[in-house]
Amino acid sequence: MRSTLSYMTWPFILTGVGLALAAFLGWEYHGTGSGALAFLLIAGILAVLEISLSFDNAIVNANKLREMTPKWQHRFLTWGIVIAVFGMRVIFPLLVVVIAARLAPWEALRLAATQPQEYSRIIHEAHLPIAAFGGAFLMLVALNYFFDQAKDVDWIKGVEAALRKLGEIRGMEVGFVLICMLVIVSQMPAESEHTFIIAAIWGIITYLLVDMLGHVLDSWGASRSHADMARGGFGAFLYLEVLDASFSFDGVIGAFALTQNLFLIAIGLGIGAFYVRAMTVMMVERGTLSAFRYLEHGAFWSILVLSVLMFVQTLRPIPEVVTGLLGAGFIGMAFLSSVAWRRRHPQD
Numbered sequence: 001m002r003s004t005l006s007y008m009t010w011p012f013i014l015t016g017v018g019l020a021l022a023a024f025l026g027w028e029y030h031g032t033g034s035g036a037l038a039f040l041l042i043a044g045i046l047a048v049l050e051i052s053l054s055f056d057n058a059i060v061n062a063n064k065l066r067e068m069t070p071k072w073q074h075r076f077l078t079w080g081i082v083i084a085v086f087g088m089r090v091i092f093p094l095l096v097v098v099i100a101a102r103l104a105p106w107e108a109l110r111l112a113a114t115q116p117q118e119y120s121r122i123i124h125e126a127h128l129p130i131a132a133f134g135g136a137f138l139m140l141v142a143l144n145y146f147f148d149q150a151k152d153v154d155w156i157k158g159v160e161a162a163l164r165k166l167g168e169i170r171g172m173e174v175g176f177v178l179i180c181m182l183v184i185v186s187q188m189p190a191e192s193e194h195t196f197i198i199a200a201i202w203g204i205i206t207y208l209l210v211d212m213l214g215h216v217l218d219s220w221g222a223s224r225s226h227a228d229m230a231r232g233g234f235g236a237f238l239y240l241e242v243l244d245a246s247f248s249f250d251g252v253i254g255a256f257a258l259t260q261n262l263f264l265i266a267i268g269l270g271i272g273a274f275y276v277r278a279m280t281v282m283m284v285e286r287g288t289l290s291a292f293r294y295l296e297h298g299a300f301w302s303i304l305v306l307s308v309l310m311f312v313q314t315l316r317p318i319p320e321v322v323t324g325l326l327g328a329g330f331i332g333m334a335f336l337s338s339v340a341w342r343r344r345h346p347q348d
Contacts, residue, residue, distance in 0.1 A: 023040040046269055050273060058279040061280045068237070080277070133206075134310050139308070149168065
């Protein structure tokens with residue numbers, strides 16, 4: 001079995017390259033050693049922020065990757081990292097500015113390079129629809145897990161058993177999200193209601209479309225020749241990429257609290273994204289989710305809490321450290337519960 005360090009070889013190499021680029025960027029912007037050091041430290045903090053906010057994402061990715069063909073596993077871990085780093089950490093913030101400020105993409109890039117404060121202001125003004133979309137999408141991801149009738153292991157037994165019972169009602173997960181939307185809207189200023197509702201509905205529609213496409217492609221792969229199995233892999237690949245994008249919303253927006261420099265954000269969050277991918281591979285190859293009975297449960301509770309916090313963020317700001325600590329807390333408790341269960345049931 002590969003050692004833990006072997007999984008981290010590329011992340012370690014890219015960390016060195018990324019931090020060197022961050023220091024060079026700081027020198028170019030400020031022309032001083034202190035400026036270079038400040039950029040280097042911010043890049044490191046952003047990487048840690050990305051890892052802490054996305055560990056639950058790695059667990060969910062590992063769970064889905066187990067169902068994918070080896071070819072599509074490899075594609076997710078290669079093509080997917082390109083999409084994760086450049087798509088969500090560079091292209092997505094640019095698109096927000098392009099749409100919000102009605103600028104050409106080149107103008108948005110120039111704004112990021114020459115007027116980072118104005119760029120940051122536009123990003124923060126777009127936070128409401130981003131949080132509404134991401135909150136609705138991630139809430140459906142979590143509820144679909146807890147409402148699953150085939151789920152036969154419970155961590156928080158009373159609550160999870162009750163949620164699974166509710167799942168017998170068709171469309172209950174969508175109804176639950178709609179109820180949460182109504183609660184948030186009732187506390188929201190009238191001028192923000194339309195934007196919130198439209199963005200959240202698009203989050204629901206996106207989840208349903210991706211879920212439907214995944215089922216269609218998976219059924220094609222199961223009913224046709226072995227060569228067509230890649231279609232099922234594509235459905236899972238698409239699902240994971242949209243899920244990864246939803247997880248990234250909060251981190252990308254939160255990064256602007258540390259710096260307004262788009263390129264520094266891309267470096268710091270990109271470093272963190274490589275570690276998340278490495279942890280995903282390690283969990284798949286080592287069977288970590290099978291060895292730790294409740295770890296997956298903790299990840300989905302973390303997702304559910306994150307989705308609620310994203311909805312609440314449309315009303316009032318919530319520090320990213322709170323989001324990170326809550327997510328890490330659920331995963332940590334699930335890990336300890338898994339260890340305790342293994343000690344009580346060594347034969348299993």
